[in-house]
Amino acid sequence: MMTDIKVISLNVNGLNNPIKRKKILLKLKREGGYIIFLQETHLSKEEHQKLERIADAVVFSSSHSSARRGVAILVRNNIPFQVGKLLADKDGRYILVEGKIEETEITLLNIHNPPEQGPELMAKMIALITSEAKGTTIMGGDLNLIMDPKLDCQYNVKHKAEKTSALLKRAEAEIGIIDVWRKIHPNERDYTYYSKAHNKYSRLDYFFMFxxxxxxxxxxxxxxxxxxxxxxxxxxxxxxxxxxxxxxxxNSSLLNDIEFKKRMATTIKQYIEINDNGEVSPLMVWKGAKAVIRGEIIAFSSFKRKQREKERNNLVNKLTILQEEHKNRSSKQILDEIDEIKKRIDYLDMEKIERELTFAKQNYYDSGPRAQKLLAWRLRRQNNKASIFKIKDRTGNMLIKRSEIAKEFVKYYQKLYALEIQENRMEKNLKVFGIYHSARSNGRSKQSSN
Structure with missing residues (x-):
């Protein structure tokens, strides 16, 4: 089955603050990424492990000895990723993960090229994907360079990482890697970074593929x-x-919503009046009630979510228009409007974070790696360990696809239970035969004694 997988990259500029960390992860969840590259996490190895608990993902990371730099690759838990090789930089500048998603080989290389770094790091990265990459290869991150000053920089000026850019351009010609966004948007101007100090936009973040x-x-x-x-x-x-x-x-936060409680009370009352009429068994009434209640909860949650998302989308659209205007015409008034909209979006995100913290009980988690091991975290790890990624069928062939694994288990248990039924019948027949044989033997004994 062919599936669309969204890959995301973001320089987060630090994840030490728990609130900011939650905001970033909320944004990434809203974007719908299945594979996520993060740069400048500023987290230690232990702190990176926290991301697994709140991001519902497997995290591969590289940390610096101090609270700076740091990169991480997140792969969502609903992607059956099997790791083959892992190469991490001791200075927190890059991490390479090679593995498989079912039968598809994939190599992920996340890079943060610090501004003070010379071309040596990029030369090493090019050598790395040349020698280590297998299958579909994605090299990306904050490279801190400008490939084309005419299109990738607001004021058409040269960047100090000019030597690194030249090295990457040579690699494009020699080993066949390509700037994905620029290939799809050959003449478009857009930027990934804004410097308030220099009042300048630049495109510094990239995805490269073969x-x-x-x-x-x-x-x-x-x-x-x-x-x-x-x-x-x-x-x-x-x-x-x-x-x-x-x-x-x-979502237990709904239980504090007055409108929700009124709606659910009405739904349950109507359901009982219609179905609890003495003709239907109590068990069937209860099973039907659960389905009706769940459907009503999903419908109400969807309605509320759409209301919130509509307001947020309107703000984001307005923000997009203002940022495009600011890229073409620097104005303090526009910048102030941008800041106000960002604050409103931030407020809406904080509301969602509060709901999710209540929902997931992440307030216990935030006490750190020495905190109590939460039941939810244990269950998630247990479920992950219990997941079956591959099995051999009866003929010895290796099965990797989930649908094929499921079918093989169905065949196995059908055969197993059919065998048990046959054994039970045979055992019953033997018992009957034993009784008949015993009766005949007793009859013959009586005849011989007479």
């Missing part, structure tokens, strides 16, 4: 500069994988 993999790319885009000083960059790939399914859970 030309042979470009046919898998559906689209590539640059987002808004809002929660960080960098914009999210994203692209959608079409890969031969199957997505997992999620489990529905009640």
């Amino acid at each position: 030309k042979s993999d470009l046919e898998k790319v559906k689209q590539s885009s640059i987002g808004k500069i809002d929660i960080s000083d960098h914009a999210i960059i994203s692209m959608e790939l079409t890969l031969a994988i199957e997505k997992g399914v999620s489990t529905w859970r009640l």
Whole structure:
């Protein structure tokens, strides 16, 4: 099955603050990324592990000895990713992960090229993907360079990382890597970074892939500069994988909503009046009630969510228009309007974070790695360990796709239970035969004694 997978990259400019960390993860969730590159996390190895608990993802990271730099790759738990090789920089500048998503080989290389870094790091990265990359290869992150000063910089000026840019351009010609966004938008001007100090926009964040993999790319885009000083960059790939399914859970914050409680009371009352008539068993009434209640909760939650998203989308659209205007005409008035809209968006995000903290009980988690091991975290790890990524069928063939694994289990248990039924019948027949044989033997004994 061909599935679209969204890949995201963002320089987060620090995740030490728990509130900012939650805001960033909320934004990434809203963007719908399945594979996420983060730069400048400023987290230690232990702090990176926290991301697994609140992001519902497997995290691969590289940290610096001090609270700076740091990169991480997040792969959502509903993507069946199997790690083959992991290469991490001790200075927190890059991490390479090579593995498989079902039968598809994939290599992920996340880079943060510090501004003070010379061309040596990029030379190492080019050598790395040349020697280590397998299958579909994605190299991306905050490269802190400008590939084309005429299109990638607001004022058409040279960037100090000119030597690094030249090295990357040579790699494009020699090993066939390509700037994905620029390939899809050859003459477009857009930027991923805004410097308040210099009042200047630049495109510093990139995705590179081999030309042979470009046919898998559906689209590539640059987002808004809002929660960080960098914009999210994203692209959608079409890969031969199957997505997992999620489990529905009640959002307990709804129990404090007066409108919700009134609506549910009316729904339950109407259901009981119609169905609890003495003709239907209590068990069936209860089972039907659960389905009706769940459907009503989902409908109400969807209505409320759409209301909030409509307001937020209107603000984001207004922010987009103002930022485009500011890119073409620097004005303090426009900048002030941008800041006001960002504050309003931030307020809406904070409301959602509060709901999610109540929902997921993440307030216990924030006490750090030495905190109590939450039941939710244990269950998530337990479920992950219990997941089956591959099995051998009866003929010895390796099965990797989830649908094939499920079918093989169905066949196995059908055969197993059919065998048990046959054994039970045989045992019953033997018992009957034993009784008949015993009766005949007793009859013969009586005849011989007479």
